[in-house]
Every structure is written in structure tokens, then in C-alpha cells.
Amino acid sequence: xxxxxxKLNVNEIHEYEQNRPPYRMIDFAEEVIPGISAKGYKLxxxxxxxxxxxxxxxxxxxxxxxxxxxxxxxxxxxxTLNGNKGKVVYLLSANNIKLKRKVLPxxxxxxxxxxxxxxxxxxxxxxxxxxxxxxxxxADFQIVMPDILKQFRVTKKM
Amino acid sequence: xxxxxxxxxxxxxxxxxxxxxxxxxxxYNTIPEWDSxxxxxxxxxxxxxxxxxxxxDDVIDFSSxxxxxxxxxxxxxxx
Numbered sequence: 480x481x482x483x484x485x486k487l488n489v490n491e492i493h494e495y496e497q498n499r500p501p502y503r504m505i506d507f508a509e510e511v512i513p514g515i516s517a518k519g520y521k522l523x524x525x526x527x528x529x530x531x532x533x534x535x536x537x538x539x540x541x542x543x544x545x546x547x548x549x550x551x552x553x554x555x556x557x558x559t560l561n562g563n564k565g566k567v568v569y570l571l572s573a574n575n576i577k578l579k580r581k582v583l584p585x586x587x588x589x590x591x592x593x594x595x596x597x598x599x600x601x602x603x604x605x606x607x608x609x610x611x612x613x614x615x616x617x618a619d620f621q622i623v624m625p626d627i628l629k630q631f632r633v634t635k636k637m
Numbered sequence: 638x639x640x641x642x643x644x645x646x647x648x649x650x651x652x653x654x655x656x657x658x659x660x661x662x663x664x665y666n667t668i669p670e671w672d673s674x675x676x677x678x679x680x681x682x683x684x685x686x687x688x689x690x691x692x693x694d695d696v697i698d699f700s701s702x703x704x705x706x707x708x709x710x711x712x713x714x715x716x
Contacts, residue, residue: 571674599696601677628673631693633665635700 482513495558504548513559521588540582545616549606553592571621580615600627641716647682663702
């Protein structure tokens with residue numbers, strides 16, 4: 480039976496995911512369909528830690544942090560599956576990264592992600608970030624949940 | 638592509654190794670690329686190439702290039 484869609488505020492996100500400020504790159508998940516998709520957003524406050532250093536006089540969100548935001552959002556698709564709440568998810572690889580628009584202080588970075596496959600602790604994902612309907616970033620990426628991977632640890636029989 | 642070629646291709650693509658390295662010496666964790674994550678990628682590639690679904694015990698027992706061939710025989714994949 481498919482799991483019900485979830486809406487998660489920041490406190491609820493913390494129950495499922497272990498990223499914490501200042502590295503948490505998602506603020507609200509509008510719709511998480513476990514095992515399928517997750518969408519939501521990050522609000523770029525004026526005082527984000529990276530704005531003063533990226534770059535002085537030209538503050539904008541680093542492209543790799545936009546990709547991290549996609550990864551964190553998509554991770555919710557597997558963390559909301561039964562038995563996975565609160566587990567650690569790592570980024571394994573990323574391909575087809577495109578960064579198309581600056582994300583500036585005050586912007587809302589909207590994140591739309593899909594879990595294309597999930598097998599034995601490895602997920603293939605795709606995601607798009609946008610601001611005011613304009614695409615800012617896109618990527619295909621793989622995530623891994625080490626806890627599940629451990630269940631398939633190779634043994635050498637003598 | 639015959640079964641042997643498909644089998645070899647899965648190793649070469651996942652581990653970025655040459656055909657000359659595909660022999661009885663090639664075992665899990667003997668090259669950096671064949672770690673726990675690489676293992677899952679290899680298994681996924683083989684399942685796709687041969688249109689099979691390996692049982693958990695076979696995923697765990699798949700500890701070498703040669704052992705893998707033995708396991709695939711259970712799924713009627715002969716090389």
C-alpha cells in the first residue's frame with residue numbers, strides 16, 4: 480500500500496534527517512511522497528553564513544550548496560520509508576549538474592526532487608531548484624544509506 | 638554480446654578496470670573500487686544486464702570474479 484504524502488515543518492524535518500544548521504539546506508517540505516518524491520523550499524535569509532564569504536560585495540548561494548539542498552530534500556523520500564527515520568544518508572555521486580541562475584539573499588529556493596529507484600540502500604535521484612519559476616540548478620545524483628548497505632556486507636567463505 | 642562479455646563489462650564499467658585484471662585474483666576489497674558501495678553498483682549492473690534479481694544471500698556471497706560466475710549459474714546464466 481502506498482504511504483501517505485507528508486508535509487514537514489523544520490522540527491519535523493529534524494526528526495527524519497540529521498543535517499542541522501548551519502548545514503541544513505531545507506526549511507519546509509510541502510509534499511513528501513515516501514519512496515517517490517519530495518518538494519519544498521529553502522528561504523535565503525540575509526544572514527546566511529555563506530553570503531559574507533561567497534562573495535564579499537556579491538552575496539549569492541554557492542552552486543554546490545544548491546545541489547546539497549536538492550540532496551537533502553530528496554533524502555526525505557527514503558528517510559520517510561518505514562524503519563529509516565533519523566538514519567544517515569550520504570551523497571554518493573552527482574552528474575549532469577547545471578547552475579543557471581544566481582540565488583540571492585531574500586530568495587526562496589524551491590526544490591523539486593524525485594527518487595527514480597531505491598534498491599539495497601542506494602537511490603538514484605533527480606532534482607531541480609528554482610526561484611520565482613526560473614530554474615537555478617539541476618542535477619542527477621545517487622544517495623546511499625550505510626545502515627542498509629551493511630546488511631549486504633560481503634563475506635568470504637573459506 | 639554474449640554472457641561472458643556482459644559479465645566482464647559490468648566489472649570494467651563499475652570499477653574502471655581493464656579486461657586484463659579480470660581473473661581469479663580479483664576479489665572483493667582487493668581494489669579500492671570494489672568496496673561496499675561499488676559492490677552494490679556491480680550487483681545492480683549485473684541484475685540489469687541479465688534481467689535477474691539476486692537473492693540477499695547471493696549478494697553477500699558474491700565475493701570474487703570467479704565466485705560471481707558460480708552464483709550466476711543458479712540463475713541459469715552460463716559463461
